[in-house]
Structure formats: C-alpha cells, structure tokens
C-alpha cells in the first residue's frame with residue numbers, strides 16, 4: 671500500500687511517500703527555520719504563508735523522488751493536529767484537494783502518533799506494549815502504547831515542552847534558533863564539570879516541568895557563574911536526567927517490551943545515549959533526519975490509521991488533539 675503523507679503542523683512543509691508503513695520512498699522537507707531564526711521562534715502568520723508557497727512544489731518533489739504517479743497512490747495521509755491552526759489548514763486543505771482530485775481515501779493523522787511511527791520506518795519494528803517518550807518543540811508526553819492506536823497517557827509537561835526549554839535556554843545563552851542543536855553543539859565545548867542545575871522531580875509523578883530550569887539558566891547566564899558552554903552542558907544534563915529517569919521508571923512499572931523515543935528532541939545525542947544505557951528494555955530512536963517533523967512519519971502512521979477508516983472531506987483541523 672503506497673501512502674503519501676503531508677505534514678505542516680509547525681514550520682516544516684513536508685511530504686513523504688511510504689510503502690506499507692515501513693519502506694521509505696521519498697522524504698522531502700522544506701524547512702522555514704532560517705526565516706523564523708530572525709524572530710527567535712516560530713511566527714504563526716509567517717509560517718502559514720510559507721507553507722502556501724512551498725506546499726505544491728514539495729508534493730511534486732516527493733512524487734518525483736519516489737518515482738511514482740498520483741495514480742499509483744493508495745491513500746493521502748495528513749496531519750490534522752495538534753499544531754498551529756493556520757499551518758495545519760494549508761496541509762489539510764491540500765490533502766483534501768488531492769484526495770478529491772485523485773479519488774483517493776483521506777487519512778487524518780495525529781502529529782504525535784506520526785512522531786512515534788517514525789520508528790516503524792525500517793526493517794525491524796518495536797514490540798508492544800511500549801513506553802513512548804515524545805519530546806518536541808510543542809510536546810513532552812510519556813505514553814504507554816498497548817498496541818496500534820491504543821494509548822494511555824502516563825505523564826506530560828505542566829509548563830514548557832522539552833524542545834521549547836532547549837529553544838528558550840539557547841535564546842538566553844545567545845546561541846540562536848532552533849535551540850536544541852545549538853545547545854548540544856555548545857555543550858560539547860564544555861571543559862570542566864558543568865554546574866548542577868535544578869531538576870523538577872514532582873514526586874513520583876510522570877509529569878514534567880522545565881520552567882524552573884529555564885529560570886535557573888537565565889540566572890546562571892546573568893551572574894556568569896560559568897562559561898556559556900558549561901551552562902549549556904548543565905542544562906542539557908538536567909533535561910536528559912529527568913526525561914530518562916521518568917521513562918525508565920515507567921518501563922519498570924509497566925513491564926513494557928520496548929522504549930520508543932521520538933520528536934525533535936530525540937535527535938539529541940546525550941539523550942539517546944543515556945536512555946540506551948539506563949533502559950531495561952530495548953530502545954528505539956529514529957535516524958536523525960526522521961526525528962524532526964517530516965511527511966514520511968505521517969505516511970507511516972497513516973498506514974495504521976487507515977485500518978480504523980478513512981476521513982471525509984469535512985475533516986477539520988484539531989489544534990489541540992490529545993493522542994490518548
């Protein structure tokens with residue numbers, strides 16, 4: 671089954687083509703990161719306008735990279751939420767128009783579920799039940815996936831998302847946008863043991879909180895308690911410690927058979943390494959290019975979502991759409 675996946679929930683205009691939810695034929699991403707870097711974060715109005723300009727060229731590029739014609743496709747999958755409404759609308763309306771014009775079923779995909787299914791693109795697949803940590807610019811959720819489409823929310827952030835914390839910390843440290851890769855690079859330059867920054871454990875809760883850490887980074891930078899590289903490393907250590915500790919605890923409590931890391935922050939090297947070292951179950955993390963937003967993960971998820979039925983052309987965006 672050949673599925674074209676469209677993703678426009680934030681600032682990447684992305685289209686992928688995937689066979690049977692696992693074999694990647696094309697993955698084209700037009701990133702707006704340089705546009706938003708000027709503002710230090712994603713500006714929703716600017717994002718929707720750029721999606722409009724990039725959308726059809728990216729669809730064409732993906733079909734050409736996959737070497738297939740519209741007639742070869744079996745379905746069109748699209749991110750319906752959660753995300754920025756104006757951005758989601760561009761992808762959703764494009765998907766509706768293509769599904770109508772090419773007479774293909776339309777599948778609505780939850781963006782977070784898409785991130786999870788980036789781990790299905792490859793030869794081997796994670797086993798259920800799985801503990802899934804989705805950490806991106808907009809989300810930090812810990813989920814128990816019992817099987818395809820059956821999710822239980824274990825915990826989520828009470829304030830900033832993990833990626834948002836990286837972006838904000840990078841901004842106060844003057845490291846630019848997006849903050850995750852910038853902090854990771856800068857932290858590698860640290861020469862002495864980094865300062866220990868606060869971790870919000872919230873008792874035994876599986877929820878996260880990163881706003882106190884963000885404040886601590888701001889204070890450390892103002893008071894110049896250490897060079898920027900050391901503060902960046904201290905920040906990264908604190909985020910990784912909290913994410914990994916809570917994930918490992920959830921694995922032990924649920925006897926999950928695998929741990930799935932996904933979302934933009936899953937690209938973080940120290941996070942991948944610490945989780946692999948400390949997890950009692952096998953850890954899955956997508957290749958770096960499939961961690962951040964892309965259309966292939968939406969096409970992969972679409973393969974499984976199609977089992978529960980196609981959407982109608984009255985499908986609307988769901989800016990806030992919980993996965994569980």
Ligand code: KG4
Pocket residue numbers: 680805806807808809832833834836837848849850851854933934935936937938939961962963
């Ligand atoms: O999944 P994604 O592309 O978009 C959302 O759905 O939000 O995630 C983007 C987020 C940004 O906050 C970015 O700073 C973070 O992922 N990120 C990273 C790394 N690469 C991207 N965070 C930490 N380390 C990285 N290497």
Ligand code: ZN
Pocket residue numbers: 781785806807933934962963
């Ligand atoms: Zn995302």
